[in-house]
Amino acid sequence: MRHGLSYNTVESVRARDPNKLTRQPMSPSMLQRIASGDSAAVRECIDQYGPLVWSIARRLSRTPSDAEDATQEIFLDIWRSAGRFDASQGSDKVFIAMIARRRLIDRLRKSSAEPPMDPVEALETIAWADPGTAAETSIEAEQATRALAELRPEQRQVLELGLLHGLSQSEIATRLSMPLGTVKSFMRRGLIKVRENMNVDAAGVPARV
Amino acid sequence: MSDTRPQGQPDEAMVDLLIKQVTEGLSPDEQRALDVLDSETASAYARDLERAAAAVTLAGSAPVAGATEQPLPAGLARALERQASEHFASLDKVADIAAARVGAAARVGAADKARASAIEPRSHRYGGYGWLAAAACLVLAIFGWQRSPAPQVAPVAEVPTPSPPIAQPLPPEPPTAAEERTALLAKSDSLKIPLAATKDPAAAGMSGDVVWDPVTQRGFLHFAGLAANDPAVHQYQIWIFDAGRDKRYPVDGGVFDVPANAAEVVIPIRATLMVRKPAAFAVTVEKPGGVVVSGREHVVALGATG
Numbered sequence: 001m002r003h004g005l006s007y008n009t010v011e012s013v014r015a016r017d018p019n020k021l022t023r024q025p026m027s028p029s030m031l032q033r034i035a036s037g038d039s040a041a042v043r044e045c046i047d048q049y050g051p052l053v054w055s056i057a058r059r060l061s062r063t064p065s066d067a068e069d070a071t072q073e074i075f076l077d078i079w080r081s082a083g084r085f086d087a088s089q090g091s092d093k094v095f096i097a098m099i100a101r102r103r104l105i106d107r108l109r110k111s112s113a114e115p116p117m118d119p120v121e122a123l124e125t126i127a128w129a130d131p132g133t134a135a136e137t138s139i140e141a142e143q144a145t146r147a148l149a150e151l152r153p154e155q156r157q158v159l160e161l162g163l164l165h166g167l168s169q170s171e172i173a174t175r176l177s178m179p180l181g182t183v184k185s186f187m188r189r190g191l192i193k194v195r196e197n198m199n200v201d202a203a204g205v206p207a208r209v
Numbered sequence: 210m211s212d213t214r215p216q217g218q219p220d221e222a223m224v225d226l227l228i229k230q231v232t233e234g235l236s237p238d239e240q241r242a243l244d245v246l247d248s249e250t251a252s253a254y255a256r257d258l259e260r261a262a263a264a265v266t267l268a269g270s271a272p273v274a275g276a277t278e279q280p281l282p283a284g285l286a287r288a289l290e291r292q293a294s295e296h297f298a299s300l301d302k303v304a305d306i307a308a309a310r311v312g313a314a315a316r317v318g319a320a321d322k323a324r325a326s327a328i329e330p331r332s333h334r335y336g337g338y339g340w341l342a343a344a345a346c347l348v349l350a351i352f353g354w355q356r357s358p359a360p361q362v363a364p365v366a367e368v369p370t371p372s373p374p375i376a377q378p379l380p381p382e383p384p385t386a387a388e389e390r391t392a393l394l395a396k397s398d399s400l401k402i403p404l405a406a407t408k409d410p411a412a413a414g415m416s417g418d419v420v421w422d423p424v425t426q427r428g429f430l431h432f433a434g435l436a437a438n439d440p441a442v443h444q445y446q447i448w449i450f451d452a453g454r455d456k457r458y459p460v461d462g463g464v465f466d467v468p469a470n471a472a473e474v475v476i477p478i479r480a481t482l483m484v485r486k487p488a489a490f491a492v493t494v495e496k497p498g499g500v501v502v503s504g505r506e507h508v509v510a511l512g513a514t515g
Contacts, residue, residue, distance in 0.1 A: 037300075042293045050281035050289065055270050068285050069458060072482055073501065075289050079296050090260055097263035097270075101231075103501065109234035110502035111457055144264035163262050164269040168233040188228055194261040 031092045035083035045078065052093070053100050060104040060166040062111070070107055074100045093138040108166050140198060147197040151190055154178075158186040219246070219254050227251060231259045288483065299479075386475040390420055390429035398424045402490060404432060404512040411436040411494060412509035419490045419512055421449075421478070428478035430465075430492070435509065437469040438494070445492055445509070446499040447478055453485035457502075460484055464499040489513040 030048070033041035053074050054067070061067035077099045085095050148156055157176070161167045169187060173180040219227065226243045229235055235243065243251060281289070384392070393399050399422045406412035417432025430447055438444060447462030454460070463479035478490075494507035 037297060039294075039297070042297070043290065046281070046286060046289050046293070050286060051279060052267075052270055054281050054285070055279060056266060063455065065455060066458065068282070068288075069454070069482055071281075071285060072288060072292055076292060076296060076481060079293055093267060094260055094263045097266050098259050101259070101263055101266060105232070105234045106501045107458075110500070110504065138264075138267055140260065140264035141267035144261065144268040148265065148268065159265060160269065162232045163265045166233075169229065184225060184228075187232065188224060191228055191232075191258055191261050191265075192224075194265055195257045198261060198264060199257065 031082040031085035049096050056100045074103045091138045094140045143197045144194045147194040155186040155190050159190040219250050227255045231262045390475050394420050402512040404510045407508050409509045430476040433473045435467050437467045440466045443494050444497050446495045448491045449484050450489040451484045452488040
């Protein structure tokens, strides 16, 4: 009989109960083990987060070959940054998604060719997870999903194109035939809404910024 | 007009810049504009926005009910494991060199306890390299980079466990980068590519070459006459153009510094990705730490194979 819960299971349990959103660092996390040189943790990380990183990289890369290169660079960043992971600041999944986004945005911004994405009609429509499913992913994904549900569809679409497909605000404006100012406004409101949701603790008190 | 923003809340212009930073990146001009604004407020707010963007990314990446995540391609998964192994092994080597030297110094000083912990065996771990890396920095600082103008990682002989607590000879010195380059050059598979200086002022009078072994993926940049750099301002970065990859994204070969008054310099090339068919090598000037994709504004040297 197993005693105790794995890290992810505990996260899921906490995420399902919004009254128990207070964070308690669990130790040692996978990233902390990686930082201490644990080879098993490295393999676990690749197994557990490889598909996530690969999924983000494919969306934010021009070609499958670029996505492969980007994935390797992202994992190298993860090995290098694991020691900076602070469980009190968020889940390891968000930490890894942040590293992935940073690297991919850097690659996208510095590439000088045409916009990376297909016309908006051809873009894959994102099926946002419902809060219950998102809770299985991470507490932050659940918070984001709840915030997104409160946005207008066109606001959600702007966030979707910008954050999940890597389009710049100008590209979004062009593709949606929307004034750039409106795109900026939608992006700002949407992200701030998500940020606020994430900074509210179980008692409904905004967390210190 | 008074500012009614809550304390710690950035103004709208800053928020717009921060949002652009975390969603698509900033141009150099925008980055400079952000830098002159309140950095403490900006960095805290940017961190929150970055977390929010990551959370949205996770929400959009979560498999919907009934669907399964697309797994990593098998070849990529193997490449990641190999890369991780090499990354941690390279840290171990640095740590081992430091441990050997620290351990030897400790033996001379009869500090048995320090020696024992320095050579603690590792089994399933890549290595508890945290403090050893710190020791490496200290040792390298003390030794003042005497053997090479650039950091290098080289194999070191196994440190024997000394039973009697008496002074023992230092373990064999690892080969210098120049020695390793010479050995690599002697291999039949290795390539030697002459480097040509560009018109960049930093490269005036520079000459050199690259030695690269496609089998072991190891190589060395060798040159003289490249201007010394201030690592706090910029660093040189090596790039490998792979005929098997998109030419817009050469493989990063690592950053290096050129100390003042350096004569001949040999720098190990550390390719971050597998180089299938090396077509050219280049050296650029970049910000400290290097970049992921070079803007190629300051190319100082180039060399093409065949």
